[in-house]
Amino acid sequence: MGSRIVSTANILVNNTAIPIVPNTFTFTEGFGDSTVRVASAGNGRTETVYSDNAENKKSSCGFELFPTAENIEITRTWQFNKNQNVIEVVDEDITRVFTNAAIITDIEKNLGADTTMPLEWESDPAS
Amino acid sequence: MNYELKTSFKYAKGGDKEDATFLDISSPSNNVIKHVTLIEKQLFKAINNVSSGNEPPKEDQDQKLKGEEIMMALAAGDANLEKCYDALKEILIKTCKINGDDKFTHDLFNLMSYADTKCLMGDYISNFLFSSLAD
Numbered sequence: 614m615g616s617r618i619v620s621t622a623n624i625l626v627n628n629t630a631i632p633i634v635p636n637t638f639t640f641t642e643g644f645g646d647s648t649v650r651v652a653s654a655g656n657g658r659t660e661t662v663y664s665d666n667a668e669n670k671k672s673s674c675g676f677e678l679f680p681t682a683e684n685i686e687i688t689r690t691w692q693f694n695k696n697q698n699v700i701e702v703v704d705e706d707i708t709r710v711f712t713n714a715a716i717i718t719d720i721e722k723n724l725g726a727d728t729t730m731p732l733e734w735e736s737d738p739a740s
Numbered sequence: 741m742n743y744e745l746k747t748s749f750k751y752a753k754g755g756d757k758e759d760a761t762f763l764d765i766s767s768p769s770n771n772v773i774k775h776v777t778l779i780e781k782q783l784f785k786a787i788n789n790v791s792s793g794n795e796p797p798k799e800d801q802d803q804k805l806k807g808e809e810i811m812m813a814l815a816a817g818d819a820n821l822e823k824c825y826d827a828l829k830e831i832l833i834k835t836c837k838i839n840g841d842d843k844f845t846h847d848l849f850n851l852m853s854y855a856d857t858k859c860l861m862g863d864y865i866s867n868f869l870f871s872s873l874a875d
Contacts (some may be wrong), residue, residue, distance in 0.1 A: 628752050628845045699752030713755040 622704035624676060626691065634677040634729050640702070640709065643672035643738025672711050672739045674700060677729040685722055688732065692716050700734060711736035741765045741867045743860050747853040753842055763844070763860070764837045767868055772834050775827035780869055782824050783810075786817025807862025810870060814861075828861050 624631050624638060646666040651659050678684040691698055696715035702708065714736035722730050743763045750757040768776045790813050814821060829849045836844040849857075 623847075625752075625847055628843070628848050630847050694755070697755035699755060699757065701752070710757065712757060 619704050619707060622702045622707070625699075625701040625703065626687075627694075627698055631676075631678070631687075634679060637677040637729070637731075638674070638702070639676070640674035640711070640739065641672050642709075643670055643736075645670035670738055672736050673717075673734060674702075674711055674714075674736070675731065675733045677731050680722055680724050680728055680730050684730065688716070688720055688722075688730065692720070696736075698734075698736075700736065709739045711739055713737045741767075741863065743856075743863060745852070745856050746859070747856055749848075749851040749853075751838060751842070751848055751851070753839075758839070760838045760848070762839060763832070764840045765832065765864065766835045768831065768835060772831045775830045776869065778827045779824050779865065782814065782819035782821075783865060783869065786814045786819040789817035807859055807864075807866050809862075810865045811858055811862040824861060825857060828857070828864065831864070 620636060622638065624633055646669045648664050648666070650662050650664065652662050654660050678688065694715075696713045698714040698716075700711040700714050702710075711734065714734045716732055717735050718733045720730055720732060741764075743765060745761055745763065748759045748761050751760050752758075814824065829846070832844050832849060833846060838844055838848065852860075
């Protein structure tokens with residue numbers, strides 16, 4: 614069986630499916646940054662040292678919505694919730710849950726026939 | 741009416757995931773009249789089909805039917821269960837709170853086990869619809 618690109622996952626925010634602008638969902642797993650440095654081990658030898666930067670162990674995700682009255686209202690509610698939101702991405706073979714999610718920007722609500730509202734979220738690392 | 745879930749499921753609450761353990765369902769108002777009458781029609785149809793068959797009618801009419809008995813009657817009486825479950829979903833979205841205070845949504849219905857849905861349907865009819873018909 615051939616593989617399939619995940620492009621039409623179901624996006625749930627606080628238990629409700631949200632119709633998003635197609636192909637706009639992006640996320641990071643929340644592993645944070647890691648670096649590999651080189652230590653000198655003497656006699657010309659070196660060894661690598663791995664380090665995790667815990668400062669960045671958070672997920673970010675984003676998607677765009679059409680500026681319908683319903684979406685304008687619901688995004689306002691999500692912003693009032695601060696970090697008390699949960700985003701779930703559900704597809705046939707893959708599921709991710711982002712808990713304690715907060716919208717980190719003041720959403721630019723572009724009103725127009727062919728405009729969208731971009732949402733940027735940050736949350737606990739994806740599970 | 742309170743319904744204890746046999747199989748709990750996780751739902752989003754306050755930024756985290758929590759176990760749903762019971763549903764608090766309020767009695768139907770005219771807000772859900774379309775869906776309630778659909779279930780009632782199917783119930784009448786099933787009772788009519790069952791009583792016109794070989795099965796003898798219940799002797800004690802005052803005795804309240806249990807949820808399982810109602811579901812058996814619906815199935816035996818050839819009721820359209822699919823339509824009934826759809827109607828139940830719409831009713832729950834409008835009249836049910838998870839764990840007593842959180843909104844029930846379309847997508848949460850999909851997380852409920854079939855066994856719970858079946859039992860809940862029987863209990864709902866027994867508590868709200870059959871009792872009002874018997875009055």
